[in-house]
Amino acid sequence: AQSVTQLGSHVSVSEGALVLLRCNYSSSVPPYLFWYVQYPNQGLQLLLKYTTGATLVKGINGFEAEFKKSETSFHLTKPSAHMSDAAEYFCAVSDRGKIGGFKTIFGAGTRLFVKA
Protein backbone atom coordinates (compact mmCIF):
# COMPACT_ATOMS: atom_id res chain seq x y z
CA ALA A 1 0.00 0.00 0.00
CA GLN A 2 1.15 3.49 -0.71
CA SER A 3 1.89 6.07 1.95
CA VAL A 4 3.27 9.58 2.15
CA THR A 5 5.14 11.13 5.05
CA GLN A 6 5.78 14.84 5.23
CA LEU A 7 8.39 15.63 7.84
CA GLY A 8 7.41 18.68 9.84
CA SER A 9 3.87 19.93 10.07
CA HIS A 10 5.20 23.49 10.28
CA VAL A 11 8.26 25.07 8.68
CA SER A 12 9.30 28.68 9.24
CA VAL A 13 11.85 30.52 7.09
CA SER A 14 12.91 34.11 6.65
CA GLU A 15 12.11 35.95 3.47
CA GLY A 16 14.89 35.29 0.98
CA ALA A 17 16.00 32.07 2.66
CA LEU A 18 15.97 28.58 1.20
CA VAL A 19 12.73 26.65 1.43
CA LEU A 20 12.97 22.89 1.95
CA LEU A 21 9.86 20.81 2.51
CA ARG A 22 10.44 17.10 2.96
CA CYS A 23 8.41 14.26 1.53
CA ASN A 24 9.05 10.54 1.71
CA TYR A 25 6.84 7.94 0.15
CA SER A 26 6.36 4.23 -0.02
CA SER A 27 4.99 2.48 -3.05
CA SER A 28 5.17 -1.04 -4.37
CA VAL A 29 5.46 0.22 -7.93
CA PRO A 30 7.25 3.21 -9.47
CA PRO A 31 5.09 6.13 -8.42
CA TYR A 32 3.84 9.36 -9.81
CA LEU A 33 4.65 12.15 -7.37
CA PHE A 34 3.03 15.53 -6.89
CA TRP A 35 3.30 18.68 -4.85
CA TYR A 36 0.20 20.78 -4.36
CA VAL A 37 -0.18 24.14 -2.59
CA GLN A 38 -3.26 25.29 -0.73
CA TYR A 39 -3.90 28.91 0.20
CA PRO A 40 -6.45 29.73 2.91
CA ASN A 41 -10.03 28.97 1.93
CA GLN A 42 -8.97 27.71 -1.47
CA GLY A 43 -8.61 24.36 -3.13
CA LEU A 44 -5.30 22.69 -3.88
CA GLN A 45 -3.25 23.86 -6.85
CA LEU A 46 -0.59 21.79 -8.59
CA LEU A 47 2.96 23.07 -8.13
CA LEU A 48 4.76 20.29 -9.98
CA LYS A 49 4.72 16.59 -10.67
CA TYR A 50 7.06 13.77 -11.55
CA THR A 51 5.82 11.14 -13.96
CA THR A 52 8.83 9.92 -15.88
CA GLY A 53 12.13 11.10 -17.30
CA ALA A 54 14.23 13.77 -15.63
CA THR A 55 14.23 13.37 -11.89
CA LEU A 56 14.59 17.11 -11.21
CA VAL A 57 11.24 18.69 -11.84
CA LYS A 58 10.62 22.41 -12.07
CA GLY A 59 7.27 23.87 -11.19
CA ILE A 60 5.49 27.17 -10.85
CA ASN A 61 6.56 30.05 -8.63
CA GLY A 62 10.22 29.00 -8.66
CA PHE A 63 9.71 25.67 -6.89
CA GLU A 64 11.42 22.46 -7.86
CA ALA A 65 11.61 18.91 -6.54
CA GLU A 66 13.89 15.97 -7.10
CA PHE A 67 12.78 12.37 -7.25
CA LYS A 68 15.33 10.17 -5.49
CA LYS A 69 14.36 6.55 -5.84
CA SER A 70 17.12 5.27 -3.55
CA GLU A 71 15.90 7.53 -0.76
CA THR A 72 12.19 7.24 -1.65
CA SER A 73 12.04 11.01 -1.39
CA PHE A 74 10.56 13.91 -3.33
CA HIS A 75 11.60 17.00 -1.40
CA LEU A 76 10.36 20.43 -2.49
CA THR A 77 12.77 23.37 -2.63
CA LYS A 78 12.86 27.02 -3.54
CA PRO A 79 16.09 29.03 -3.40
CA SER A 80 14.56 32.21 -2.02
CA ALA A 81 11.33 32.41 -0.06
CA HIS A 82 8.80 35.13 -0.71
CA MET A 83 6.06 36.29 1.61
CA SER A 84 3.50 35.05 -0.89
CA ASP A 85 4.81 31.49 -0.47
CA ALA A 86 3.17 31.22 2.93
CA ALA A 87 0.64 28.41 2.51
CA GLU A 88 0.01 24.72 3.14
CA TYR A 89 1.92 22.30 0.95
CA PHE A 90 0.86 18.73 0.24
CA CYS A 91 2.92 15.92 -1.22
CA ALA A 92 0.99 13.17 -2.99
CA VAL A 93 1.79 9.80 -4.52
CA SER A 94 -0.16 7.93 -7.14
CA ASP A 95 0.45 4.43 -8.34
CA ARG A 96 0.89 3.71 -11.99
CA GLY A 97 -2.03 2.41 -13.98
CA LYS A 98 -3.05 -0.52 -11.86
CA ILE A 99 -5.78 -2.62 -13.35
CA GLY A 100 -9.02 -1.27 -12.02
CA GLY A 101 -7.68 2.21 -11.58
CA PHE A 102 -5.28 4.07 -9.38
CA LYS A 103 -5.16 5.76 -6.02
CA THR A 104 -3.69 9.12 -5.08
CA ILE A 105 -2.62 9.42 -1.47
CA PHE A 106 -1.92 12.83 0.08
CA GLY A 107 0.41 13.60 2.93
CA ALA A 108 -0.78 15.44 6.01
CA GLY A 109 0.65 18.71 4.76
CA THR A 110 3.33 21.17 5.83
CA ARG A 111 2.43 24.73 6.67
CA LEU A 112 5.08 27.17 5.52
CA PHE A 113 5.51 30.42 7.41
CA VAL A 114 7.65 33.19 5.90
CA LYS A 115 9.03 35.84 8.22
CA ALA A 116 9.80 39.32 7.03
Added chain:
Amino acid sequence: EAGVVQSPRYKIIEKKQPVAFWCNPISGHNTLYWYLQNLGQGPELLIRYENEEAVDDSQLPKDRFSAERLKGVDSTLKIQPAELGDSAVYLCASSLTGGAPGQETQYFGPGTRLLVL
Protein backbone atom coordinates in the same frame (compact mmCIF):
# COMPACT_ATOMS: atom_id res chain seq x y z
CA GLU B 1 -11.69 29.20 -18.34
CA ALA B 2 -13.80 28.54 -15.28
CA GLY B 3 -12.35 26.28 -12.64
CA VAL B 4 -14.10 23.68 -10.54
CA VAL B 5 -17.18 25.23 -8.97
CA GLN B 6 -18.59 24.10 -5.65
CA SER B 7 -21.59 25.22 -3.68
CA PRO B 8 -22.36 26.10 -1.06
CA ARG B 9 -19.04 27.41 0.25
CA TYR B 10 -20.18 27.13 3.85
CA LYS B 11 -22.91 25.13 5.54
CA ILE B 12 -23.97 24.92 9.16
CA ILE B 13 -26.49 22.28 10.15
CA GLU B 14 -27.62 20.44 13.23
CA LYS B 15 -26.74 16.82 13.69
CA LYS B 16 -29.12 14.29 12.17
CA GLN B 17 -30.07 16.75 9.43
CA PRO B 18 -29.37 15.99 5.77
CA VAL B 19 -26.95 18.07 3.70
CA ALA B 20 -25.94 18.11 0.05
CA PHE B 21 -22.95 19.53 -1.79
CA TRP B 22 -22.78 20.29 -5.47
CA CYS B 23 -19.81 20.27 -7.83
CA ASN B 24 -19.43 21.42 -11.42
CA PRO B 25 -16.12 20.19 -12.85
CA ILE B 26 -13.99 21.84 -15.50
CA SER B 27 -15.63 21.48 -18.89
CA GLY B 28 -14.46 18.35 -20.67
CA HIS B 29 -12.97 16.68 -17.61
CA ASN B 30 -14.18 13.11 -17.47
CA THR B 31 -12.91 12.21 -14.00
CA LEU B 32 -14.41 13.71 -10.87
CA TYR B 33 -13.30 13.22 -7.28
CA TRP B 34 -14.83 13.98 -3.90
CA TYR B 35 -12.39 14.37 -1.03
CA LEU B 36 -12.79 14.91 2.69
CA GLN B 37 -10.27 17.20 4.35
CA ASN B 38 -10.12 17.38 8.11
CA LEU B 39 -8.37 20.26 9.83
CA GLY B 40 -4.62 19.88 9.61
CA GLN B 41 -4.83 16.87 7.31
CA GLY B 42 -4.47 16.14 3.63
CA PRO B 43 -7.43 15.29 1.43
CA GLU B 44 -8.80 11.75 1.67
CA LEU B 45 -10.64 10.30 -1.29
CA LEU B 46 -14.31 9.52 -0.78
CA ILE B 47 -15.28 8.62 -4.32
CA ARG B 48 -13.93 8.86 -7.85
CA TYR B 49 -16.03 8.91 -11.00
CA GLU B 50 -14.95 8.24 -14.54
CA ASN B 51 -17.77 9.71 -16.57
CA GLU B 52 -20.95 8.41 -14.91
CA GLU B 53 -19.34 5.39 -13.28
CA ALA B 54 -18.15 5.36 -9.70
CA VAL B 55 -14.86 3.49 -10.13
CA ASP B 56 -13.61 3.85 -6.57
CA ASP B 57 -16.00 4.33 -3.66
CA SER B 58 -14.18 2.11 -1.22
CA GLN B 59 -13.72 4.94 1.30
CA LEU B 60 -17.26 6.28 1.11
CA PRO B 61 -19.26 5.53 4.29
CA LYS B 62 -22.23 4.15 2.47
CA ASP B 63 -24.52 4.00 5.47
CA ARG B 64 -24.88 7.78 5.45
CA PHE B 65 -23.06 9.12 2.41
CA SER B 66 -24.23 8.93 -1.18
CA ALA B 67 -23.10 10.50 -4.41
CA GLU B 68 -24.24 10.74 -7.95
CA ARG B 69 -22.92 12.08 -11.21
CA LEU B 70 -25.75 12.19 -13.64
CA LYS B 71 -24.84 12.61 -17.31
CA GLY B 72 -21.18 12.48 -16.39
CA VAL B 73 -20.90 16.19 -15.63
CA ASP B 74 -22.13 17.72 -12.36
CA SER B 75 -22.04 15.74 -9.16
CA THR B 76 -23.81 15.83 -5.82
CA LEU B 77 -22.55 14.44 -2.53
CA LYS B 78 -25.12 13.87 0.20
CA ILE B 79 -24.93 13.07 3.87
CA GLN B 80 -28.00 11.79 5.66
CA PRO B 81 -28.06 12.01 8.59
CA ALA B 82 -25.09 14.21 9.42
CA GLU B 83 -23.04 13.51 12.54
CA LEU B 84 -20.80 15.80 14.56
CA GLY B 85 -17.73 14.04 13.17
CA ASP B 86 -18.68 14.98 9.61
CA SER B 87 -17.56 18.56 10.22
CA ALA B 88 -14.80 19.08 7.66
CA VAL B 89 -14.09 20.57 4.25
CA TYR B 90 -15.44 18.64 1.29
CA LEU B 91 -13.34 19.13 -1.80
CA CYS B 92 -14.28 18.35 -5.36
CA ALA B 93 -11.64 17.89 -8.03
CA SER B 94 -11.65 17.00 -11.69
CA SER B 95 -9.13 15.79 -14.22
CA LEU B 96 -8.87 14.76 -17.83
CA THR B 97 -7.99 11.12 -17.94
CA GLY B 98 -6.03 9.95 -20.95
CA GLY B 99 -2.87 7.99 -21.38
CA ALA B 100 -1.39 6.34 -18.32
CA PRO B 101 -3.89 6.58 -15.43
CA GLY B 102 -2.69 8.11 -12.21
CA GLN B 103 -0.51 10.86 -13.66
CA GLU B 104 -3.23 13.38 -14.33
CA THR B 105 -3.25 16.76 -12.69
CA GLN B 106 -6.25 17.17 -10.44
CA TYR B 107 -7.91 20.58 -10.39
CA PHE B 108 -9.58 21.38 -7.11
CA GLY B 109 -12.53 23.52 -6.24
CA PRO B 110 -12.50 25.81 -3.18
CA GLY B 111 -14.39 23.28 -1.09
CA THR B 112 -17.49 23.33 1.08
CA ARG B 113 -16.83 23.88 4.75
CA LEU B 114 -19.37 21.93 6.79
CA LEU B 115 -20.05 22.50 10.45
CA VAL B 116 -22.36 20.08 12.22
CA LEU B 117 -23.69 21.32 15.57
